[in-house]
Structures are given as structure tokens and as C-alpha cells.
Amino acid sequence: MTGEGSRLIYIHVEEASMEETLKRVVPSIIGRRNHAWKVINHGSKHKLLKDLPARFTGYARRIPDENLRVLVLVDRDNEDCHKLKARLEISALKAGLPTKSSPDSGGHFRVVNRIVIEELEAWFFGDIEAVRTAFPALPETLAKRRDLRYSDSIKGGTWEKFRDLLQKAGYYRGSPTLPKCEVARRIAPHMNQKGNASPSFNHFVSGLEALCD
Numbered sequence: 001m002t003g004e005g006s007r008l009i010y011i012h013v014e015e016a017s018m019e020e021t022l023k024r025v026v027p028s029i030i031g032r033r034n035h036a037w038k039v040i041n042h043g044s045k046h047k048l049l050k051d052l053p054a055r056f057t058g059y060a061r062r063i064p065d066e067n068l069r070v071l072v073l074v075d076r077d078n079e080d081c082h083k084l085k086a087r088l089e090i091s092a093l094k095a096g097l098p099t100k101s102s103p104d105s106g107g108h109f110r111v112v113n114r115i116v117i118e119e120l121e122a123w124f125f126g127d128i129e130a131v132r133t134a135f136p137a138l139p140e141t142l143a144k145r146r147d148l149r150y151s152d153s154i155k156g157g158t159w160e161k162f163r164d165l166l167q168k169a170g171y172y173r174g175s176p177t178l179p180k181c182e183v184a185r186r187i188a189p190h191m192n193q194k195g196n197a198s199p200s201f202n203h204f205v206s207g208l209e210a211l212c213d
Contacts (some may be wrong), residue, residue: 009037014045017180024188056095069211088113112207117200121158125151126198130190137169
């Protein structure tokens with residue numbers, strides 16, 4: 001239950017490392033506002049997209065009794081960003097839930113849909129100071145590299161690039177994959193909600209702020 005003037009915010013994500021990140025980032029964004037929130041990890045992008053219509057329908061039934069809000073975060077991966085966003089929007093609107101992009105006649109909305117471009121690691125590349133605090137063996141010159149300047153447009157796979165940089169600095173050597181949850185737990189506590197170079201991170205922050213206000 002939430003108190004008078006407070007909201008209940010459900011944040012839907014597709015994987016565990018995003019859940020770990022948000023558990024450490026969301027409190028600083030919500031601040032002292034008396035809102036309750038919960039991260040719901042669906043385990044995969046496919047399952048999240050499959051589950052959302054039923055989730056939205058369930059939320060719509062609860063709205064007369066609860067001051068709830070919903071934020072959905074989905075990785076773009078290799079999909080068309082506009083088509084993916086449209087799919088999320090249509091799913092919410094069909095359930096009768098106005099979105100930030102398509103509010104009701106009074107300008108009110110219940111749902112914010114956000115696309116992570118292209119993956120969570122782009123958010124980390126957007127805050128090199130947080131990354132170097134978590135992994136101090138990384139070189140000080142990392143923030144000056146041109147190929148990392150635009151974190152949402154890194155070529156060659158975002159998590160792969162992140163893994164390669166960490167391994168070069170002596171972390172997780174010999175691992176074919178990136179231990180995403182451990183990396184998220186190390187970096188997220190140091191992330192600054194302002195000044196991140198990732199536009200998709202900033203869109204997430206602004207979307208959550210909009211649900212809080």
C-alpha cells in the first residue's frame with residue numbers, strides 16, 4: 001500500500017544485470033519522494049514482450065484503487081528502435097493505459113516506455129568515472145577515447161567491448177563472457193544520474209522523474 005500522494009511504480013526489465021543496476025540507481029532518482037517501487041525481471045527480452053499485454057491489462061484493472069505507474073525498459077539490440085517503441089506503446093494503449101508519448105485528454109499518463117540503446121553497458125560507458133571507480137586498473141585516458149565518446153553508438157557490440165577493456169586491464173581474464181551482474185553491482189553504486197553521456201540513460205532518468213512528479 002502507498003500513502004496519500006505517494007505512488008507505486010513498477011519497473012519492468014528483461015535481465016538480471018539491469019535489475020541489479022536499477023536497485024542501486026533508482027533510490028537516488030526518487031530521492032525523498034514517498035514513492036514505493038519494484039523492479040520486475042522477466043528473464044529475457046522475449047518473455048518481457050510476451051508478458052507485457054497481460055501485465056498492462058492487470059494494471060488497468062487496479063488503477064481505480066491504486067495510484068500506480070509503470071516503466072518498461074527494453075534493450076534495442078539489433079531491432080528498429082521506432083518499431084520496438086511502437087510495439088510497447090500499442091500494448092499499453094490497448095489495455096487502456098495512457099503513455100507519456102500518448103497521454104489522455106488531460107495530459108495524464110500511467111506508462112513510460114524506454115529503449116536501452118543498445119545494451120546496459122552503454123550506460124556504463126556513459127559514466128567512465130563510475131566505471132574507473134569500480135575498476136581502478138582501467139587507464140585514466142579511457143574517457144578521452146574517440147571510439148567510446150558516443151556510448152550509445154559503440155561499434156562491435158557494447159558488452160563485448162566492455163569485456164575486452166576489462167580483460168585488458170586484468171579483470172576477468174580468460175572469461176568468454178562478461179559477468180554482467182557482478183559488473184553491475186560494482187559500477188551502479190557510483191553512477192551519477194546527471195551528466196551521463198548515454199542519451200538512453202538520460203531518457204530513462206527523465207521518464208522515471210516524470211512518473212514521480
